[in-house]
Amino acid sequence: ILPQLAFFLLIGACLATDDDAHAHVANQYKKEDGHGKFSYGFDITNGIGAGEAGDEHQVKGEYHFTSKEGLPVKVSYTADENGYHPHGDLLPTPPPTPQAILKALAYIDSHPHWEPRSVHPHSAPQP
Numbered sequence: 001i002l003p004q005l006a007f008f009l010l011i012g013a014c015l016a017t018d019d020d021a022h023a024h025v026a027n028q029y030k031k032e033d034g035h036g037k038f039s040y041g042f043d044i045t046n047g048i049g050a051g052e053a054g055d056e057h058q059v060k061g062e063y064h065f066t067s068k069e070g071l072p073v074k075v076s077y078t079a080d081e082n083g084y085h086p087h088g089d090l091l092p093t094p095p096p097t098p099q100a101i102l103k104a105l106a107y108i109d110s111h112p113h114w115e116p117r118s119v120h121p122h123s124a125p126q127p
Contacts (some may be wrong), residue, residue, distance in 0.1 A: 021047050047072075057081070 041051030052061030
């Protein structure tokens, strides 16, 4: 039974990559207005696709594909003077900041660091 299982797994792997090998562009577009605004996008028959629109100040876009596990993955993003900002259900997110850390940060903010001015024994007193 083990050789038969290996054979079926091999056939399954070949069929899975066969979809990508025969994939082709199903839809694509590209637009530019000559003044810096643009948009483009494409979709491929294997489920991969992307789209983006913007100008020299801000870009919004998305891309999507199907994971190896068969789950649809979609990431949308903006990019502007503040950087690249992706959003998607499968992107990692940081854990919440512990309450003790938030309390310590609030304390630090409310008590700014103060250093006394050093007084040299041979210097004239400051008015």
